[in-house]
Amino acid sequence: MNYSEVEKISKALADKTRLRIFEAISATNRVSCGDIVSMRGVTPATVSHHLKVLSEAKLISCRREGQFVYSQALRDTIAAYTRALAKITRGNQPARRR
Numbered sequence: 652m653n654y655s656e657v658e659k660i661s662k663a664l665a666d667k668t669r670l671r672i673f674e675a676i677s678a679t680n681r682v683s684c685g686d687i688v689s690m691r692g693v694t695p696a697t698v699s700h701h702l703k704v705l706s707e708a709k710l711i712s713c714r715r716e717g718q719f720v721y722s723q724a725l726r727d728t729i730a731a732y733t734r735a736l737a738k739i740t741r742g743n744q745p746a747r748r749r
Contacts (some may be wrong), residue, residue, distance in 0.1 A: 652735040656709075660732050663708035668693060669701045676711055679722040684720050 665668050675690055676682050687698050702722060705711045710729070711722045 652731045657732065657735045657739070660708045660728070663704050663710060666701070666704075667699070669704060669708060672698065672701050673705055673710060673724070676705075676722050679721040679723075681714075681721040684722070687722075 663675065672687055675687060684695065684698055684702065687693075687702075688695050692699075702711065702713060702720075705722075706713055708728075709725060709726055713720050713722045715721075
């Protein structure tokens, strides 16, 4: 994962509402947009915007089934993001004395 991808994910998760939406999606195998609207008390347009940002950051995938759109977390992206943050952290730590 390159630095710009880490930055994009970090920006996507920096928004409080988006982070809560991502948390709700991650807690289940898949969730519909309507469920997110009812859980979070935000408008459908707001949910749609936040889902677009999360999708562009490759944190979630969205799939249409009939009239419903279902979202699910992309756990591989989170794993890669975590590894990238750990790598950044290791690079900024002072060398250990032996």
